Amino acid sequence: MCASAAVPSSPQEKRDNGLGQISYLAGLAIVVAVAVFLRLYRIDELPPGLYHDEGVYGLHSLSIYIGDLRLYYGEREPLFMYWTALLFRVFGISATTLRVSAAVVGIAASLTTALAGSSMFGRRTGLLAGAIMATGLWPMMVSRDGFRAGTLPLVETASLWMLWEGWKRDSRWRLVAGGALLGLTLYTYIASRVFPAAVVALVAWQALTRRPRSVEGWQRLALAGVSAVVAALPITYYFVRHPGTFTGRPAQVSALDPETGTVGAAGELATNALKVAGMFLVAGDSNWRHNLPGTPAFVLPVALLMLIGLGLSIWRWRLPAHLFLVIWLPAALAPSVLAVDAPHYLRTIGAAPCAAILGGVGFDAALSWLTRLLDGRLLEGRRAPVATWIWRAGFAAALLPGIWSFYAYQVLWASRVETYEAYNYDIAIAGQYLAGSEAWRLHTQPVYVTDTFRADRASMVFFLWPYLSPPDQRNWFESSLGVKWFDEKTSTLIPVSGQALVITSADTVARRHVEAAGGKGELMRSGPLSLPTIGHYTMPADGLAWGSAPIAVGSDGLDLVGTVRPPATPAGEVATLGLIWRVSGPGKTTPSVFCQLLAANGVTLAQDDHVFGYEVSQWSPGERVVTWHQLKLPVGLPPGSYQAEVGLYDKTTGKRQVLRLGDRTDSKVVVGPVAVQRGAPGASVEPRTRVGRELAPGLTLVGADVGAQQAAPGVRVPVTLYWRSSGGLPPYELSLHIRGSSGTFPPLSAPTLVDLTGATPYPNAEWQAGELVRGDVGLRVDPATPAGDYDVVARVYSAPAAYTSPDRATGEAVVGTLKVAGVPRVLEQPAVKSSISARFADVAELVGYDVPDAPVRAGQSLEVTLVWKALGEAPVDYSGFVHVVGSGERIVGQNDGAPDGGRRPTSGWVVGEYVVDRRRVEVRADAPPGEYAIAVGLYDPGTGRRLPVVSASGVVDQDRLFLPAKLRVVE
Numbered sequence: 001m002c003a004s005a006a007v008p009s010s011p012q013e014k015r016d017n018g019l020g021q022i023s024y025l026a027g028l029a030i031v032v033a034v035a036v037f038l039r040l041y042r043i044d045e046l047p048p049g050l051y052h053d054e055g056v057y058g059l060h061s062l063s064i065y066i067g068d069l070r071l072y073y074g075e076r077e078p079l080f081m082y083w084t085a086l087l088f089r090v091f092g093i094s095a096t097t098l099r100v101s102a103a104v105v106g107i108a109a110s111l112t113t114a115l116a117g118s119s120m121f122g123r124r125t126g127l128l129a130g131a132i133m134a135t136g137l138w139p140m141m142v143s144r145d146g147f148r149a150g151t152l153p154l155v156e157t158a159s160l161w162m163l164w165e166g167w168k169r170d171s172r173w174r175l176v177a178g179g180a181l182l183g184l185t186l187y188t189y190i191a192s193r194v195f196p197a198a199v200v201a202l203v204a205w206q207a208l209t210r211r212p213r214s215v216e217g218w219q220r221l222a223l224a225g226v227s228a229v230v231a232a233l234p235i236t237y238y239f240v241r242h243p244g245t246f247t248g249r250p251a252q253v254s255a256l257d258p259e260t261g262t263v264g265a266a267g268e269l270a271t272n273a274l275k276v277a278g279m280f281l282v283a284g285d286s287n288w289r290h291n292l293p294g295t296p297a298f299v300l301p302v303a304l305l306m307l308i309g310l311g312l313s314i315w316r317w318r319l320p321a322h323l324f325l326v327i328w329l330p331a332a333l334a335p336s337v338l339a340v341d342a343p344h345y346l347r348t349i350g351a352a353p354c355a356a357i358l359g360g361v362g363f364d365a366a367l368s369w370l371t372r373l374l375d376g377r378l379l380e381g382r383r384a385p386v387a388t389w390i391w392r393a394g395f396a397a398a399l400l401p402g403i404w405s406f407y408a409y410q411v412l413w414a415s416r417v418e419t420y421e422a423y424n425y426d427i428a429i430a431g432q433y434l435a436g437s438e439a440w441r442l443h444t445q446p447v448y449v450t451d452t453f454r455a456d457r458a459s460m461v462f463f464l465w466p467y468l469s470p471p472d473q474r475n476w477f478e479s480s481l482g483v484k485w486f487d488e489k490t491s492t493l494i495p496v497s498g499q500a501l502v503i504t505s506a507d508t509v510a511r512r513h514v515e516a517a518g519g520k521g522e523l524m525r526s527g528p529l530s531l532p533t534i535g536h537y538t539m540p541a542d543g544l545a546w547g548s549a550p551i552a553v554g555s556d557g558l559d560l561v562g563t564v565r566p567p568a569t570p571a572g573e574v575a576t577l578g579l580i581w582r583v584s585g586p587g588k589t590t591p592s593v594f595c596q597l598l599a600a601n602g603v604t605l606a607q608d609d610h611v612f613g614y615e616v617s618q619w620s621p622g623e624r625v626v627t628w629h630q631l632k633l634p635v636g637l638p639p640g641s642y643q644a645e646v647g648l649y650d651k652t653t654g655k656r657q658v659l660r661l662g663d664r665t666d667s668k669v670v671v672g673p674v675a676v677q678r679g680a681p682g683a684s685v686e687p688r689t690r691v692g693r694e695l696a697p698g699l700t701l702v703g704a705d706v707g708a709q710q711a712a713p714g715v716r717v718p719v720t721l722y723w724r725s726s727g728g729l730p731p732y733e734l735s736l737h738i739r740g741s742s743g744t745f746p747p748l749s750a751p752t753l754v755d756l757t758g759a760t761p762y763p764n765a766e767w768q769a770g771e772l773v774r775g776d777v778g779l780r781v782d783p784a785t786p787a788g789d790y791d792v793v794a795r796v797y798s799a800p801a802a803y804t805s806p807d808r809a810t811g812e813a814v815v816g817t818l819k820v821a822g823v824p825r826v827l828e829q830p831a832v833k834s835s836i837s838a839r840f841a842d843v844a845e846l847v848g849y850d851v852p853d854a855p856v857r858a859g860q861s862l863e864v865t866l867v868w869k870a871l872g873e874a875p876v877d878y879s880g881f882v883h884v885v886g887s888g889e890r891i892v893g894q895n896d897g898a899p900d901g902g903r904r905p906t907s908g909w910v911v912g913e914y915v916v917d918r919r920r921v922e923v924r925a926d927a928p929p930g931e932y933a934i935a936v937g938l939y940d941p942g943t944g945r946r947l948p949v950v951s952a953s954g955v956v957d958q959d960r961l962f963l964p965a966k967l968r969v970v971e
Helices: 021-040 052-065 080-091 097-121 123-135 137-144 150-171 172-187 189-210 213-242 243-253 267-276 300-315 320-337 349-377 383-399 403-413 416-422 423-437 458-467 470-474 508-516
Strands: 447-448 484-486 491-494 499-505 520-526 531-540 552-556 558-564 572-582 592-598 604-611 624-632 640-649 659-660 665-666 670-676 689-696 699-706 716-725 731-740 754-755 772-780 788-796 811-818 834-840 844-850 861-870 879-885 891-897 914-923 929-939 954-960 963-971
Touching: 021 097, 021 123, 021 137, 021 383, 021 403, 052 080, 052 097, 052 458, 052 470, 080 097, 080 150, 097 123, 097 137, 097 150, 097 320, 097 349, 097 458, 123 137, 123 349, 123 383, 123 403, 137 150, 137 349, 137 403, 150 172, 150 189, 150 213, 150 349, 172 189, 189 213, 189 320, 189 349, 213 243, 267 320, 300 320, 300 349, 300 572, 320 349, 349 383, 383 403, 403 416, 423 447, 423 458, 423 499, 423 520, 423 531, 423 963, 484 491, 491 499, 491 508, 491 531, 499 508, 508 520, 508 531, 508 572, 508 624, 558 624, 558 670, 572 592, 572 670, 592 624, 665 891, 689 788, 689 811, 699 788, 699 811, 716 788, 716 811, 731 772, 834 963, 844 929, 861 879, 861 929, 879 914
Parallel strands: 447 484, 447 499
Antiparallel strands: 491 624, 499 531, 520 531, 552 558, 552 659, 558 572, 572 624, 592 604, 592 640, 604 624, 640 670, 659 665, 689 699, 699 716, 716 772, 731 754, 731 788, 788 811, 834 844, 844 861, 861 914, 879 891, 879 929, 891 914, 929 963
16 A cells, blocks of 8 residues: 555456446445335334333434533444434434434445445445445444444444545645544444554554655655644543543453453454454344344355455455455454353444455455356357346345345344343333333422333433423433332332332333332233233322331331231242331431241241332432232131231341331331231252151151251251142141150250141141141250260151150151250359349349440440359340440340350250350431430340349349449540
């Protein structure tokens, strides 16, 4: 490209075979006409919806429309947005205009590809290249999407055309224009950065091998280079000032990044290279927005002709035009090779015109070969007419792939549900619905929108933009948009008064939740496929009933005011329990909600924890939020009524929120009941221990799950047993115990007799034949049990029975193993800072405590140590509490839980031993300075009932003990 005069001609360029100016212009017109048809036909319908990125491009274009002019928009080059803003000004704001702007760019790219190919290789090759570009499914689909990527083929081919023509014709204005266009490629798309590098590589090689023989040659190169630098200078300066915009997106999708790549760097690049090379012949992009998934970039004949053209260019690499194609193609494919999700038709779009020109080179060579063949063998002496007709037939054949592209796009691709999903069809419908809704436009009622639409909200906001206030138009991403977002799968919102408009996805669970909360509405179906898109409902403020007084008052802006109980649910199915929360004031953080379904003995049967589905920043006092909890009932669960424990906690720290339950506080509240029906017949389970043994006539123990592998003395270990009955059985009873390696019970471990289903009454006489029944039974390890390994043994007795000896059992089975850990016993009172004597029922005596003398700052924590002496056997595992109490009984700090962080449960205490109970208490950050009392006590975590404090004379004094020590809180 650096000869002193003209660029050396390629063989194709030397023979246009009589293709005159009129024929050439007619060919260009046909190329443009085909491109227009394929890109604009039904552009108002296809693609459907509006993909998020399209919405973002449209919104950035609208920012330009109102005067917010920038050089760079986030990670997006600006050229397409400025062009689209111009069309918005001319044709109006619509999704169709957005896509027409991309289609016009694609049409122009088909023309400039033909012009560039003509300049480099001659008119025939150029027209064939233009036909391939116009009809190819790959460039056609990219041209119909409102993406900036489509501007790259247009600008790079326009630059190439101007530069090549300027050099050939010694035209300075063309060189200046070509250089400017070369710099302008950096304003198109991120993958454009390789094209100027390819041009520089060609010029550098030619300068080294074909030095200009005159000063004019160097001047022409300098003219184009200066023009390119000047054009690229603003965005280059921006990249220097903001390097993250240059490296950010490539780093996010890089195949070399261990967080995004799937294998080692070398292996990932090799795999990507094969995939990208194979996109022309084997399998193309799998993204529904870019392709009919898996379809190669070009039809097979065109792909083969492209390979022929590539082979010819490699063979003729000494000619600048051919050499540039050899440089350009791998450079343009490199962005996809270096990134994840290869092959990716957007990242490789810069290669589309190069591939089309290579196809034109190969096609023209094939036509020339066919001309020579026919001329020599069949039609001797009639070469010109033969060449003309062969060329015309070849050009027509080059347009035929357009038929496949039309069918693939308008019929196959357009009829697939995946296509609509890929373009956020439902979110776009939501935007159009809200834009036409007076409730949203006039702000006549609250509007609640599912947050499944939030991440891709640009697909919705584009349609709302004309109705937004000017500040929201400029800052749409941070704007509330006049809606409140909620998690439709876990929550339903109820307004303070009147009614609200609720928009959900087409998900049936969301619809069920809204209707269960009193909402009325319907599911909208849209488009030629009549797809379910959104649910739109009216939610009245009085759609649900709840008590006048809250069940529990939270400490951070939420009160529990009611429940939505599920209908009786068969065991093995999902019971959906709704909790009705009322916003009582501003909260600090969005909490999480826990919900645990419990057996009568406290065993957790099912649970569902999730983040509160309504962000704290959106709360308005008086709003109600129903959180829905999916409780998967265990298979074989006995029919009956069950209670659930619910509460609030911080997901990050795991700390539970304090709830006020009347005159006491707790970290949980019991709600219910949840009714359970007999499960489906023939149910099965996979227990940890399989037994499969008949322990009584007609009664088979299927298996068991022992809830712990290791336990401390005194602990209650949950054991789940699975039974199957033949039906019509007499009543039976069960005993559970542990047995040492010698085959004998450890001391004091004699078991008690219970129902087969444990704490849930379901007499086995009522069991149906073949029914699977679950029994949750507690096994208490006696506090005096020596350390060691034990078998857990289940025995069945005919009822009524009194336990006397194993000989009375109808059968027994080992259902698991248990390791009992040793516990060091302290039988002498340890040294303690302050002594005291306070008896809590007949369970324990507080004999000492340690409270720091130094003041504590609000928001900090302190350690309080209590020393207990065991007086008698604890019937339950009591929890202890330490409360920091201010004026008005306000609790500004507390620690509730089993003694010593759960390491010393009260059921494991031996009479006469001393237990050191260390507790860390955090003082609330809003605690005012002053002196505070410290209250301690023990309570039943199942009922919340506190143990009474008994005075020395045996009189019940109170249900908590105020320590003599005081705590001073300072700022």
